[in-house]
Amino acid sequence: MTNLTLVRITYCILVTTGILLGQRNVAVFPFESDSHQTDGIASRVESGIRQILLRSPNHNVVEREALLQVLNEQNYMLFGLTEEVGINAGKMLGAQGLIFGEASNLLYGDSYVKQYTGISVQAEEYRRFVSFTISVRVVDVFSGNVIWERSHSFDESETYYRNLVQTEPEQSNYARGLKSTLEDENAGKFTKGIAALAAIAAMAGDFKVQTDALDQNPSPIPELMNTAVQKAVAKYSEYSY
Numbered sequence: 001m002t003n004l005t006l007v008r009i010t011y012c013i014l015v016t017t018g019i020l021l022g023q024r025n026v027a028v029f030p031f032e033s034d035s036h037q038t039d040g041i042a043s044r045v046e047s048g049i050r051q052i053l054l055r056s057p058n059h060n061v062v063e064r065e066a067l068l069q070v071l072n073e074q075n076y077m078l079f080g081l082t083e084e085v086g087i088n089a090g091k092m093l094g095a096q097g098l099i100f101g102e103a104s105n106l107l108y109g110d111s112y113v114k115q116y117t118g119i120s121v122q123a124e125e126y127r128r129f130v131s132f133t134i135s136v137r138v139v140d141v142f143s144g145n146v147i148w149e150r151s152h153s154f155d156e157s158e159t160y161y162r163n164l165v166q167t168e169p170e171q172s173n174y175a176r177g178l179k180s181t182l183e184d185e186n187a188g189k190f191t192k193g194i195a196a197l198a199a200i201a202a203m204a205g206d207f208k209v210q211t212d213a214l215d216q217n218p219s220p221i222p223e224l225m226n227t228a229v230q231k232a233v234a235k236y237s238e239y240s241y
Contacts (some may be wrong), residue, residue, distance in 0.1 A: 024097060026053060026138075027062040027090050029071075029081060030102035038132060041229055042103035045134055047100065048233030062093050083139055090141045095146075098139040103155070105133040108221050116161065118206040119175040119199070120168070122159040123213055130224040131155035134232045152235055156228040164213040178202070 028050045031042035052058045070089045071081070083100070090098045102103040124222040135151040181187055 004195060023058060023060040025060045025062070025091060025095045026099060027067055027086075027095040028053065028064070028099045029067070029086055029101075031039045031088075031213075033065070033102065034104040035106065038068070038103040038106045039189060039227070041106065041232075042101065043230050045232050045236070048229070049136070049236055052233070054131060062090075062095055066067070066093060080237050082132045083144070083160065086139065086140055087144055091193035092178040094143055098141060099136065100214060101134065101136040103132055103134055103197040107131045107132070107227070113159070116209055117172070117179075118209065119172050120166060121200045121206040121209050121212055122165045122167055123209050124163045125159060125161055127157050127159055128221070128224065129155060130228050132228065136236060141184070148239075150236070150239065153166060154228045154232045154235070156224040156231070158218040158219040159222065161214070164210065175199075 019086045028046060030047040033039045050061060050064070053061045067089065070092050074085050074088065081100070083098075084237060086098050086100065088093050090096075092148040102116075108130040110126055110128045114126050115155065116123045116125050132155075133151060136149070138148040139145065140147050178195050178199045182192055182199075187195075216220050
């Protein structure tokens, strides 16, 4: 008796048990990616969704090793993971629902945003970012129809500053304008109040920029990517498969 035959017999038993317990038997297939750069993201989101389903009392999840064994028998690495291949594998393992997914459109890097000019600080504002798209669909084994499908984009970013320059308030057109309003005897209390609040907000902004500029080490790209992947897994945990 071959190992594959044993796998099929084992899953026939599991399927019968699952039906008696009212569970839905699902197979989570290896998530695909549109580039080598998104391979790791696809694998991690797939693993996260699998863990969610494993904790669900309503699902019986086909073991990944057993699934890969059946897929390898069909040479899916050569011909690709088509829905036809997936449906055949799902039938062999007694799955009722098949979950496919893909990671795509990965973008990351640092980009210039704008020149910040405050009352006493000037600096260049930059943004470090990561973004990608995760698409997931569920296929019914018996009909072959897509019964559920979602696609979401996920991003994570941090703002930081470079080339900080301290300036005197007298050199700032904005600061001179606020000062003029506050000293204008003809300006009403409301107008002066707004100018005072604007001055406070500007000084707070200067302080934040100055503080951030001193720490010119935004989170590394892998750290931002990890946070975005966690958000993707959390998002797809909200759905009922």
